[in-house]
């Protein structure tokens with residue numbers, strides 16, 4: 001499908017989270033000029049969050065992969081090449097390796113951010129053409145425990161509920177999900193539900209006091225990893241207090257008696273200490289769930305990213321089966337998908353452990369059926385490697401070539417040092433990416449430029465099984481091509497070399513790929529044989545099942561109490577249930593006394609290849625830090641703001657220390673977003689463990705044992721400069737990243753709104769040779785040869801420079817003494833008149849002189865650029881939420897900042913006299 005005409009509006013979807021918001025892309029002359037929520041899309045009815053609403057700001061070419069690039073020898077840089085050479089080389093290398101070492105010597109590692117059509121072609125390529133099950137996706141790090149949890153209890157990977165159930169529930173159990181930040185538009189719907197029904201109760205289970213937890217009437221701030229104990233104890237209470245739906249258990253389930261026998265051990269009194277919550281709260285949580293007319297649970301990575309993630313999922317689903325809270329309006333176990341098309345990947349079966357349409361690669365019958373449908377002799381029997389094992393196999397040399405698409409494993413996999421070694425060691429790494437500046441791109445022998453958001457055509461399926469058309473508004477930049485088309489082209493070239501027919505990859509267009517995909521779902525639990533691109537064009541987004549002949553989608557599964565198991569009954573399944581429950585994948589000891597958890601920020605997306613290009617999205621959390629509870633500062637003799645070494649069994653990183661009351665004592669929190677592109681080290685995943693769930697193979701990314709010690713890095717420096725635009729900022733950041741690892745600590749960031757300001761903070765031991773700084777000075781325009789104001793004191797190792805243009809400070813470099821750096825960066829970003837500042841430029845003062853202060857601090861409201869400082873000022877003067885909204889506009893557009901505004905008002909408001 002061709003991008004729409006010169007000027008216009010195109011309906012598509014947001015490319016970030018699994019909420020799956022529909023949006024309207026405004027474009028003119030081949031450029032995207034704006035986005036707004038699609039009022040008709042049933043996921044969001046016109047709303048977008050901070051990330052969706054700024055998508056148009058990411059549509060330039062900043063950081064994009066524009067041309068195929070090939071490395072001819074290991075140490076040579078990649079150079080531009082043409083598509084034919086690129087794909088012929090790749091097909092040749094793959095064919096050689098397959099012929100010499102067999103099909104399992106190659107692997108495909110793909111992504112829940114691909115469209116269904118992209119996913120489909122990769123899966124067919126791996127399984128039907130190459131003949132390997134070595135195809136896995138980043139969904140392994142994300143949803144695989146939910147997939148296995150559903151399958152082992154409900155019989156198939158079917159999310160039973162819909163967003164509309166939020167308004168119909170009278171109890172919500174939100175577990176291991178920071179919905180307020182990770183699924184903001186779902187959270188807006190939760191806020192609506194509570195407004196409409198003040199009796200709606202909300203329980204949140206999370207070791208951190210997140211903004212989601214603050215919204216709850218009951219927050220169970222459990223010890224990390226103790227979910228399984230908690231849900232079993234809740235079931236114990238349901239049994240004890242006879243809050244069960246005995247008819248439902250008898251008629252529609254199997255295995256309850258066996259599980260009940262085990263529950264004896266899990267009385268609230270027995271587990272309370274381990275869970276770190278009061279037994280009374282566990283009882284209360286169970287009662288709310290059991291007594292509700294309709295209870296809906298929602299969960300995400302707090303449950304899934306665990307070495308017993310499948311057991312966590314099953315234990316939560318058991319609560320629904322025991323009470324009959326499933327298959328009814330407002331009720332059901334609703335796993336929130338993370339990525340925009342994680343669900344599509346599950347339908348396509350493009351993970352090592354699943355085949356198309358929820359078929360099972362361990363089943364000979366399913367394999368035979370797939371072989372027949374694909375017209376090949378057989379589908380391989382040998383199990384495929386799941387993500388963590390796949391990178392182990394690369395490191396061991398068993399897998400020699402890997403084709404990576406739409407994911408950034410050098411940033412997002414656990415135990416990163418190993419993963420990065422593996423990528424270094426692999427014989428041939430193909431990376432199909434929209435951006436050229438990701439961490440993984442550094443390891444690619446071949447970079448294939450892919451079309452990105454706003455440029456692609458196909459379909460995605462969101463958390464509630466809703467399939468939406470993704471439509472292109474503009475043509476891709478440079479020579480980038482759509483993923484499915486690149487992959488099919490590669491497949492045809494590989495087929496020729498392997499002496500196999502290439503015709504099975506001759507798709508006329510993406511609609512034809514989709515048609516083939518849905519044909520494989522006929523008669524399956526996820527039957528969507530009635531869907532096509534044409535039907536979606538005509539009817540808009542639709543929820544599966546949607547069998548041939550259907551006229552409407554299916555909002556709710558299992559309404560008749562019949563489950564897709566052999567006997568039609570759901571299972572109470574002790575799947576992946578550890579015999580001895582170890583909450584953590586590794587012990588906390590005196591040497592490693594902190595439990596580290598990792599996760600998401602409100603305004604950033606994973607490795608930040610896209611969101612990180614938008615300066616204003618950095619405003620909410622300006623830099624990478626590790627946060628602990630304030631009591632731990634006192635206990636460990638640490639200071640807020642100081643640089644600390646965070647040391648784990650697998651590596652160590654250095655970050656500034658911050659305090660957060662929401663982090664429980666003894667725990668620590670690092671956002672997952674920052675990696676080697678912005679830090680002197682590879683980020684949080686240097687520390688995380690590759691321990692995996694035995695059933696789902698999902699790694700336990702949520703807990704690692706670490707120690708936190710002061711880092712003795714007394715030499716400090718900071719650079720900042722105004723870039724012309726996002727493009728130039730990305731170029732500078734790319735030029736600087738090679739310099740980061742030379743420092744004990746270094747962090748690149750962006751600030752500003754209309755014009756991006758690139759900022760680099762660094763620290764090291766004394767003395768630091770001047771020549772190390774020269775390449776950095778050159779990027780920031782602060783070199784000796786640049787027109788800079790300068791103060792240097794060689795004896796004290798201080799060298800400060802500033803570049804001023806008329807009334808504006810354009811660039812700054814402080815080395816040896818940096819007290820004023822932060823507020824001067826604010827002044828640069830705000831475009832503060834430099835006149836009155838001149839005498840202060842090189843002064844060692846940590847706060848701006850009176851009257852010269854920019855209304856500073858973090859940006860809370862991203863839509864209107866309202867800072868925390870401005871909000872607190874108003875609240876101190878007596879403003880409530882409504883006054884803030886009318887005075888400052890904050891919280892009146894996308895609503896992502898509403899939970900935070902409520903908190904500031906609540907905690908900062910003067911106590912009533």
Ligand SMILES: Nc1nc2c(c(=O)[nH]1)N[C@H]1C(S)=C(S)[C@@H](COP(=O)(O)OP(=O)(O)OC[C@H]3O[C@@H](n4cnc5c(=O)[nH]c(N)nc54)[C@H](O)[C@@H]3O)O[C@H]1N2
Nearest residue numbers: 176177178182224225300301302338339599600602605606
């Ligand atoms: N802004 C933003 N939104 C996103 C994404 C993003 O990158 N940025 N990514 C998307 C993706 S792919 C995903 S998978 C989702 C993830 O969405 P979420 O899972 O909601 O996000 P996380 O922050 O990873 O983790 C959720 C919570 O799990 C808690 N947790 C840690 N350990 C435990 C535990 O033992 N038990 C329980 N009950 N909770 C625990 C953490 O404290 C955290 O608050 O977000 C999606 N949405």
Ligand SMILES: Nc1nc2c(c(=O)[nH]1)N[C@H]1C(S)=C(S)[C@@H](COP(=O)(O)OP(=O)(O)OC[C@H]3O[C@@H](n4cnc5c(=O)[nH]c(N)nc54)[C@H](O)[C@@H]3O)O[C@H]1N2
Nearest residue numbers: 138142406407408412432433434435450598606607609672
């Ligand atoms: N410590 C820790 N680690 C985690 C997690 C955690 O909670 N803690 N969460 C895990 C989870 S749930 C997830 S989902 C993963 C996410 O981890 P990744 O998948 O590595 O994260 P992204 O940065 O979203 O990577 C997607 C890449 O695809 C590129 N891209 C975007 N659009 C397209 C396209 O259309 N085509 C192609 N070819 N490329 C495109 C982007 O530029 C980006 O580099 O991280 C996991 N890692």
Ligand code: SF4
Nearest residue numbers: 014016017021049052
């Ligand atoms: S909630 Fe935000 S990030 Fe998620 S799909 Fe909607 S606009 Fe995009």
Ligand SMILES: [Mo]
Nearest residue numbers: 141142338339
């Ligand atoms: Mo995810």
